[in-house]
Amino acid sequence: MSNDSPRVGFLGAGQMAMAMAHGIVTRGGVPGSHIIAADPFADARTRFEQEIPGAQATDSNQKVIDQSDVAFIAVKPQMMADAAKSLTKVPDTCLLISIAAGVTLKRLVSLFSTQRIIRVMPNTPCLVGLSACAFSANEGIQQADITRTQKLLEATGIAIQVPEKQLDAVTGLSGSGPAFVYMLIEAMTDAGVRQGLPRSVALQLTAQTVKGAAEMVLATGQHPAALKDNVTSPGGTTIAGVHELEKKGFRGAIIDAITAATERSRELGQD
């Protein structure tokens, strides 16, 4: 690991900060000693230091900003104004990256009084190196900052640059999406148990099926409908299940869920 790697800070040492720091250390070539996080809660600080060996945790947001080349803002959207107020000044040497749902670049610039800001929407699979991140850069930001952000995010999974107006939809789709997939996994597992499978067997088969199906989409580039058709034999088992899902409005329910999550992200941006 190189000592030239950036010093990476986190305002908020909660679930997402820990998951991203874990990826950045284990896959991004940043040593634990280059990571610092601030949190008002002692328990959160202790957990962060335990999970990220070599990292430092403090109760001072300003210390994090002063010591970091890049600082992730990883507080809840409702705590954003408090976090900003706790800072005297964001030095020009620090690139800020917000991961908060809904909080716009315009609001971030006004709260933190710096133009050097990037807004990201990650998701929790960053803990296992499989996050789906999208990000938007503030106007006028240097290409070097975009490249550095992309590299740090890619240590946690994939990272796609999008226009900011698309970030609420990203939040509804891939930010919240893992929760919807976990619900599907839970329901499929319950169905297996209902049909007599031991729960551990049903859960392993379900999770591997979801992982395998996702990998088929990514690896083959085939349309999901074509992949579905390949599973669906004439007069067979799959079409019987597909018919039930269509009758119960499966696709409509998923579209409504992601629409509601997107709209909530837009609302959070107006607080």
Ligand SMILES: NC(=O)C1=CN([C@@H]2O[C@H](COP(=O)(O)OP(=O)(O)OC[C@H]3O[C@@H](n4cnc5c(N)ncnc54)[C@H](O)[C@@H]3O)[C@@H](O)[C@H]2O)C=CC1
């Ligand atoms: N949980 C998820 O799946 C995702 C969350 N996000 C975003 O990530 C952000 C963090 O979410 P989580 O990690 O789930 O929340 P969390 O509640 O686990 O972590 C937030 C941490 O911020 C600390 N905090 C509160 N006020 C603070 C302040 N003034 N200064 C410094 N730290 C402060 C809290 O003590 C807490 O430890 C949110 O803005 C959320 O919208 C983004 C993508 C996915």
Ligand SMILES: O=C(O)[C@@H]1CCC=N1
């Ligand atoms: O539920 C939330 O507000 C956060 C943002 C995306 C996923 N979790």
